Amino acid sequence: MTQTKQHTVADSPYGPLTLVADDGVLCGLYMTDQRHRPPEETFGMEVPPRERSRAWGSDDTPFAEAKEQLKAYFAGELKEFTLELRLHGTLFQRRVWDQLTRIPYGETRSYGQLADVLGSPKASRAVGLANGRNPIGIIIPCHRVIGASGGLTGYGGGLVRKQRLLDFERGTALF
Known part of the structure; x- marks a missing residue:
């Protein structure tokens, strides 16, 4: 087909x-x-x-x-997307992307925390690679993943956008 x-x-x-x-x-x-x-x-x-x-x-x-x-x-009126999505990726990537959708609006998780949730505590680097390959930015909120120290780390859309999205969700955005 x-x-x-x-x-x-x-x-x-x-x-x-x-x-x-x-x-x-x-x-x-x-x-x-x-x-x-x-x-x-x-x-x-x-x-x-x-x-x-x-x-x-x-x-x-x-x-x-x-x-x-x-x-x-x-507009700040929607905190969780409810769209049908078709994800193209490996089984591991899709598992990571699923976990991203479970990070609440305005909150963050580290790559290590996601690896722990996936039952692979030593896979934080693999989680980071899968996160970077997220095909549906914003809706699958890869911007909510940060480094273990709490600092911003790589983001496919650029660190400035990542910070702006996080500030927006926390209600601290300056426009």
């Missing part, structure tokens, strides 16, 4: 976000200049401009619900 991929771009307070869907199910959310961002040609056809608008809430494509929930999140 052939999957039909398509994508759209939406503005956000953190820059343009590229949303990608497989057969209408969200499988990617990428920021500009994101590390490990797949080549654009793998995103499928772009939803034509006449069928979408960069404005939030004006989309009736497969991205409508994702955009609505992102809009609510950025």
